[in-house]
Amino acid sequence: xxxxxxxxxxxxxxxxxxxxxxxFSDLHPVLDDHEALVAADRCYFCHDAPCMTACPTSIDxxxxxxxxxxxxxxxxxxxxxDQNILGGMCARVCPTETLCEEVCVREIAEGKPVEIGRLxxxxxxxxxxxxxxxxxxxxxxxxxxxxxxxxxxxLAAAHRLALKGHDVVMFDARPKSGGLNEYGIASYKAPDGYxxxxxxxxxxxxGITVETGKKxxxxxxxxxxxxxxxxxFLAIGLAGVNALRAEGEDAEGVxxxxxxxxxxxxxxxxxxxxxxxxxxxxxxxxxxxDAAVQAKLLGAQNVSMVYRRGRASMSASExxxxxxxxxxxxxFYNAAPVAVYGDxxxxxxxxxxxxxxxxxxxxxxxxxxxxxxxxxxxIGQTLDGAPEGIExxxxxxAVDAVGRTSIAGVWAGGDCASGGEDLTVTAVSEGRDxxxxxxxxxxxx
Amino acid sequence: MADxxxxxxxxxxxxxxxxxxxxxxxxxxxxxxAFEAGWGGxxxxxxxxxxxxxxxxxxxxYGAIHGADRRLLGLNNIELITDRPxxxxxxxxxxxxxxxxxxxxxxxxxxxxxxxSWKNIIPRIAETGCDGFELNFGCPHGMAERGMGSAVGQxxxxxxxxxxxxxxxxxxPVIVKLTPNITNILYPAEAALRGGADAVSLINTINSxxxxxxxxxxxxxxxxxxxxxxxxxxPAVKPIAMNMVAExxxxxxxxxxxxxxxxxxxxxxxAAEFMALxxxxxxxxTAAMTYGFKIVEEMISGLSQYLDEKEMALSDLVGKATxxxxxxxxxxxxxxxxxxxxxxxxxxxxxxxxxxxDTSHQAIEMSPDRTFTVKDxxxxxxxxxxxxxxxxxxxxxxxxxxxxxxxxxxKPVGDYANWTTHPNNVAAVSAE
Numbered sequence: 001x002x003x004x005x006x007x008x009x010x011x012x013x014x015x016x017x018x019x020x021x022x023x024f025s026d027l028h029p030v031l032d033d034h035e036a037l038v039a040a041d042r043c044y045f046c047h048d049a050p051c052m053t054a055c056p057t058s059i060d061x062x063x064x065x066x067x068x069x070x071x072x073x074x075x076x077x078x079x080x081x082d083q084n085i086l087g088g089m090c091a092r093v094c095p096t097e098t099l100c101e102e103v104c105v106r107e108i109a110e111g112k113p114v115e116i117g118r119l120x121x122x123x124x125x126x127x128x129x130x131x132x133x134x135x136x137x138x139x140x141x142x143x144x145x146x147x148x149x150x151x152x153x154x155l156a157a158a159h160r161l162a163l164k165g166h167d168v169v170m171f172d173a174r175p176k177s178g179g180l181n182e183y184g185i186a187s188y189k190a191p192d193g194y195x196x197x198x199x200x201x202x203x204x205x206x207g208i209t210v211e212t213g214k215k216x217x218x219x220x221x222x223x224x225x226x227x228x229x230x231x232x233f234l235a236i237g238l239a240g241v242n243a244l245r246a247e248g249e250d251a252e253g254v255x256x257x258x259x260x261x262x263x264x265x266x267x268x269x270x271x272x273x274x275x276x277x278x279x280x281x282x283x284x285x286x287x288x289x290d291a292a293v294q295a296k297l298l299g300a301q302n303v304s305m306v307y308r309r310g311r312a313s314m315s316a317s318e319x320x321x322x323x324x325x326x327x328x329x330x331x332f333y334n335a336a337p338v339a340v341y342g343d344x345x346x347x348x349x350x351x352x353x354x355x356x357x358x359x360x361x362x363x364x365x366x367x368x369x370x371x372x373x374x375x376x377x378x379i380g381q382t383l384d385g386a387p388e389g390i391e392x393x394x395x396x397x398a399v400d401a402v403g404r405t406s407i408a409g410v411w412a413g414g415d416c417a418s419g420g421e422d423l424t425v426t427a428v429s430e431g432r433d434x435x436x437x438x439x440x441x442x443x444x445x
Numbered sequence: 446m447a448d449x450x451x452x453x454x455x456x457x458x459x460x461x462x463x464x465x466x467x468x469x470x471x472x473x474x475x476x477x478x479a480f481e482a483g484w485g486g487x488x489x490x491x492x493x494x495x496x497x498x499x500x501x502x503x504x505x506x507y508g509a510i511h512g513a514d515r516r517l518l519g520l521n522n523i524e525l526i527t528d529r530p531x532x533x534x535x536x537x538x539x540x541x542x543x544x545x546x547x548x549x550x551x552x553x554x555x556x557x558x559x560x561x562s563w564k565n566i567i568p569r570i571a572e573t574g575c576d577g578f579e580l581n582f583g584c585p586h587g588m589a590e591r592g593m594g595s596a597v598g599q600x601x602x603x604x605x606x607x608x609x610x611x612x613x614x615x616x617x618p619v620i621v622k623l624t625p626n627i628t629n630i631l632y633p634a635e636a637a638l639r640g641g642a643d644a645v646s647l648i649n650t651i652n653s654x655x656x657x658x659x660x661x662x663x664x665x666x667x668x669x670x671x672x673x674x675x676x677x678x679x680p681a682v683k684p685i686a687m688n689m690v691a692e693x694x695x696x697x698x699x700x701x702x703x704x705x706x707x708x709x710x711x712x713x714x715x716a717a718e719f720m721a722l723x724x725x726x727x728x729x730x731t732a733a734m735t736y737g738f739k740i741v742e743e744m745i746s747g748l749s750q751y752l753d754e755k756e757m758a759l760s761d762l763v764g765k766a767t768x769x770x771x772x773x774x775x776x777x778x779x780x781x782x783x784x785x786x787x788x789x790x791x792x793x794x795x796x797x798x799x800x801x802x803d804t805s806h807q808a809i810e811m812s813p814d815r816t817f818t819v820k821d822x823x824x825x826x827x828x829x830x831x832x833x834x835x836x837x838x839x840x841x842x843x844x845x846x847x848x849x850x851x852x853x854x855x856k857p858v859g860d861y862a863n864w865t866t867h868p869n870n871v872a873a874v875s876a877e
Contacts, residue, residue: 034515037513037514038513038514040513041512041513041514044794044796044835045796046793046794046795046796047794047795047796047798047799047811048795048811048815049795050793050815069513105792105793105794106792108792108793109792109835109836
């Protein structure tokens with residue numbers, strides 16, 4: 001009965017049972033000790049290092065690499081965690097090729113940067129493997145802070161607040177903490193339950209209570225939180241998904257990429273997870289790549305990724321695009337969806353080629369169709385469930401440099417807040433900085 | 446291909462690359478393979494007295510200093526002289542020399558410091574057909590505790606005395622191997638010359654502790670929780686060895702004494718540098734112990750290519766740099782240079798800035814966009830920026846021409862003048 005990539009329709013078990021583990025294994029296994037020493041030796045220990053400036057959390061990269069080189073990866077990890085408590089996940093998911101490694105002087109000199117991301121993982125893994133949590137809470141302040149959303153921004157804020165001696169209650173709509181780390185990224189970037197391990201490690205700080213299954217508008221109100229807590233930090237992410245605005249997009253088999261990724265991440269047995277023979281992913285970001293690559297890894301015969309603009313505009317980095325291509329994903333540029341065809345369920349999807357003129361996108365009139373059993377929409381997420389009356393700018397909660405919203409006593413950070421890219425590392429930085437500001441405010445007296 | 450045939454204190458070998466007396470030259474099996482690999486000569490592992498041979502430790506004999514990719518930079522050993530019976534060594538030497546008549550076979554010797562010991566053993570060894578002797582006055586560990594090796598090499602009178610005994614016992618060339626564990630290499634070198642030595646070879650290994658085990662709190666190599674100083678060798682010791690070679694080569698009393706250069710010779714370039722400073726040939730050990738005998742092929746091809754490119758004979762290379770080794774007091778104080786950073790090559794790492802700003806003369810400026818430029822009015826031309834720059838050739842030293850104004854001192858560059866005539870030199874002024 002066994003299925004293959006050629007089995008028509010949407011079906012599970014396209015691959016031999018034993019191959020799933022290898023398909024979804026670690027994309028970049030951790031460096032061994034010797035590899036780490038050699039990689040670390042390439043660092044020039046730059047003065048006022050560009051990598052450190054490029055990091056949204058300003059990790060002291062030259063220092064932590066030197067600590068690795070001298071055989072103290074635990075000290076290196078401490079240097080990382082001081083700035084970025086989710087340094088372990090960021091080492092796995094950061095687009096380092098557009099951040100620290102892009103500006104590494106060796107990238108400029110040789111086109112081959114110091115492997116900062118992998119070294120960061122080496123250090124953070126070493127410390128976490130020891131089960132050590134290198135921080136101790138300050139004396140209790142008696143202050144209580146509510147953190148709404150247990151994703152990267154919420155976790156970073158909660159940890160920093162707990163560290164300062166405040167009591168933190170962290171709420172999340174989903175059954176597990178971690179946010180996109182747990183539900184929203186490709187599994188080969190953080191295999192072996194890393195997101196939960198990291199949360200558990202982070203929680204060792206103490207003073208953080210987690211309440212899941214609760215979100216604003218569903219069990220929580222901002223008024224209630226403001227009344228019960230000394231400060232509120234909103235890190236609710238982007239829960240909404242943009243529509244294709246293509247005819248027939250309600251057809252069966254047309255799904256949100258984030259749901260597919262989330263389902264895949266939570267699946268106990270990947271061989272039971274159905275995937276189409278012909279999968280089309282629409283979008284040009286990391287979510288699109290994560291969905292496309294994983295569809296391919298699940299055994300889909302043909303996976304296409306279609307992006308309405310040109311290669312240079314794609315928000316997935318060149319590295320991500322190459323990863324997709326290397327896994328067998330075909331990428332179409334300058335093509336926008338026009339209509340979804342099928343009798344109830346999607347069978348084909350039609351695109352129109354586009355051209356960019358003076359920044360605006362125009363259809364060329366030329367169209368093509370791709371066969372599709374499954375279409376994943378990955379054309380961006382939107383703010384959903386923001387509290388009434390809070391100032392919104394550019395579709396996000398307006399915040400200042402330290403995360404203060406238009407409502408006194410309420411801070412926000414992460415993808416739901418204005419400013420910065422929608423990256424894990426940016427979310428961590430915003431959560432951390434908002435926590436510092438909340439702390440300063442609460443201790444004013 | 447340049448002819449690499451070398452004649453060193455009367456001993457001819459097809460090339461100037463000899464294997465030093467050490468484990469690689471321990472026995473017939475190794476030495477035959479070394480000759481097959483192309484080595485020009487071999488100094489057989491040091492022979493000791495007849496009778497029960499010395500014993501070695503049964504734990505680790507070596508310690509090492511590594512670069513990040515385990516490149517071996519320095520090696521330390523606590524091995525003693527040959528631990529095989531004298532007769533066995535002599536038989537093997539005889540066989541090998543007979544089969545490789547064109548290669549140099551030198552017998553390294555170390556026996557107690559009395560006339561009989563030396564005068565008895567030298568003629569016996571000569572019967573092997575060896576081309577000469579090397580007196581091991583260098584080993585700093587183990588044997589020195591028994592009054593041999595560097596214990597002799599540290600007392601010029603003993604060097605002279607033993608050398609004389611040996612010269613009285615043979616017509617073959619006698620090379621005296623010197624220890625670097627002394628204050629001034631000229632005293633032992635001159636003593637060897639007075640004793641009649643045909644040549645000196647240097648350096649033997651340097652007293653050293655390579656590492657300390659921070660769990661067991663013992664030097665390494667660690668033998669049952671204890672360590673002892675060993676002899677340091679390998680690439681790390683080359684600068685020390687080259688200085689000692691140059692000092693002997695430029696010292697009028699020893700200038701004509703042939704020198705076999707030893708100490709970290711790893712490539713043809715190292716060999717060429719030793720020879721330019723005055724070494725007639727070189728001896729290699731650590732490089733062979735690290736990479737095997739085959740490295741001699743690179744040494745032969747590299748040195749040949751270099752000599753061809755320079756249109757020089759091997760003998761022309763020997764001592765070619767010696768006249769340019771001088772005392773500090775004769776260096777031209779009116780040679781003024783300034784660091785120049787090539788902005789096209791610069792990768793903006795800022796190492797030059799950190800080095801200059803924190804530890805030197807605050808002569809490099811950093812702009813907000815990370816452009817690094819030299820402040821000529823502060824630059825003393827120390828060269829530290831050149832040395833710490835990761836890009837070869839990015840920072841260079843520009844020499845100011847005569848008459849150009851040095852912005853740091855405000856003075857124009859003058860003719861050659863050195864410390865001996867400098868106004869700040871009290872000795873110079875009083876001499877006028």
